[in-house]
Amino acid sequence: MTRISYGCGAVSLFLATSMLIAGQEPKAPAQKTPDQARQEMIAKFLAIGDAPDPEAVKRGQALFVASCGFCHGSNANGGNSGPDLVRSVLVLHDKGTGVEIRPVILNGRPDKGMPKFPFTDAQVKDIAQFLLSRSQAAANRANYQIGNIVTGDAKAGEAYFNSNCAGCHSAAGDLAHIASKFDPVALQARFLYPHTADRFPGQPGPPPDPREQKTVTVTMKNGVTVNGRLLRLDDFTAVLITEQGKRQTFSLDGPEAPQIAVHDPLAEHVRLLKQYSNADMHNILAFLETLK
Numbered sequence: 001m002t003r004i005s006y007g008c009g010a011v012s013l014f015l016a017t018s019m020l021i022a023g024q025e026p027k028a029p030a031q032k033t034p035d036q037a038r039q040e041m042i043a044k045f046l047a048i049g050d051a052p053d054p055e056a057v058k059r060g061q062a063l064f065v066a067s068c069g070f071c072h073g074s075n076a077n078g079g080n081s082g083p084d085l086v087r088s089v090l091v092l093h094d095k096g097t098g099v100e101i102r103p104v105i106l107n108g109r110p111d112k113g114m115p116k117f118p119f120t121d122a123q124v125k126d127i128a129q130f131l132l133s134r135s136q137a138a139a140n141r142a143n144y145q146i147g148n149i150v151t152g153d154a155k156a157g158e159a160y161f162n163s164n165c166a167g168c169h170s171a172a173g174d175l176a177h178i179a180s181k182f183d184p185v186a187l188q189a190r191f192l193y194p195h196t197a198d199r200f201p202g203q204p205g206p207p208p209d210p211r212e213q214k215t216v217t218v219t220m221k222n223g224v225t226v227n228g229r230l231l232r233l234d235d236f237t238a239v240l241i242t243e244q245g246k247r248q249t250f251s252l253d254g255p256e257a258p259q260i261a262v263h264d265p266l267a268e269h270v271r272l273l274k275q276y277s278n279a280d281m282h283n284i285l286a287f288l289e290t291l292k
């Protein structure tokens with residue numbers, strides 16, 4: 001992946017109430033226990049994916065404990081030499097599909113100390129389902145605080161806003177009355193993670209907000225560049241709509257592979273997500289709540 005420079009690590013939302021795409025909701029079984037119903041409600045609220053398949057979770061857990069637990073902790077909460085995967089943005093984005101996790105498992109991160117594992121797609125999917133179960137359990141715990149989330153200090157939030165957000169937003173401009181448009185939970189989701197697009201590449205969904213559209217510059221070996229809106233990017237191909245409105249696919253395999261530079265307007269939000277302290281989040285929300 002060294003050819004590809006991301007603005008943001010190809011991350012998507014895990015918090016966005018208002019953005020659920022019809023047709024991607026979990027299929028409702030005939031009878032649900034209150035617990036299951038709650039789990040589903042929370043998973044939907046956080047948009048972190050359907051409830052995982054319990055059998056896959058079991059298989060994935062066994063694999064994980066044996067191969068990954070040594071570094072990441074057997075509950076995936078982080079261990080001696082591997083990061084917490086439950087709160088990993090990459091894992092949250094994966095939503096139990098294996099799509100995001102697969103390249104990490106198959107290639108490892110040798111320079112950072114993670115070896116590669118020759119797992120099958122089915123094994124990767126099982127691990128992804130296990131990690132999804134872990135992040136949903138964590139989300140479930142976080143949800144207990146939602147009852148009263150506007151507990152921050154609005155003045156401190158305003159100061160934080162002025163130094164970190166005001167370059168792109170204005171309380172009197174684009175964010176005026178934002179607190180009248182969303183309830184506190186939804187508003188928290190919107191500022192923590194405003195992505196609405198790029199959730200399941202290739203699947204139908206609402207068109208991206210133009211302000212969120214990722215763009216890309218492809219630089220060919222001969223120096224020619226092509227700019228456009230990014231439709232899809234993986235290890236093998238980049239697909240974009242050029243400025244002339246043409247759909248173009250670039251192979252990223254082989255010696256003629258072009259350079260790809262992605263610009264994500266929400267990259268700063270992704271970065272901020274890693275920077276907020278718990279107090280920051282509450283303070284920002286308290287400030288945004290004053291924008292009625």
Ligand code: HEC
Nearest residue numbers: 067068071081082083088089090101104109112113114117
């Ligand atoms: C020898 C230690 C080690 C083992 C074993 C290991 N990892 Fe890792 N893993 C790491 C380290 C270190 C990183 C952080 C790399 C970095 O900073 O980019 C990492 C990163 C990751 C990431 C990316 C997290 C992120 O947010 O970018 C995923 C996903 C992951 N590992 C999954 C696994 C899985 C699944 C297994 C088992 C099949 C596994 N790892 C085994 C050490 C390990």
Ligand code: HEC
Nearest residue numbers: 161164165167168169190191194211212265266268272284
């Ligand atoms: C580098 C530019 C940039 C910075 C810095 C930035 N944002 Fe954003 N923000 C965006 C873009 C782009 C969007 C998506 C388009 C939109 O919805 O306005 C967005 C969306 C939002 C939304 C959702 C607005 C809506 O109408 O749904 C909120 C709320 C928000 N940001 C709050 C913040 C806060 C709070 C900070 C600072 C902690 C911040 N942003 C920092 C660029 C930025």
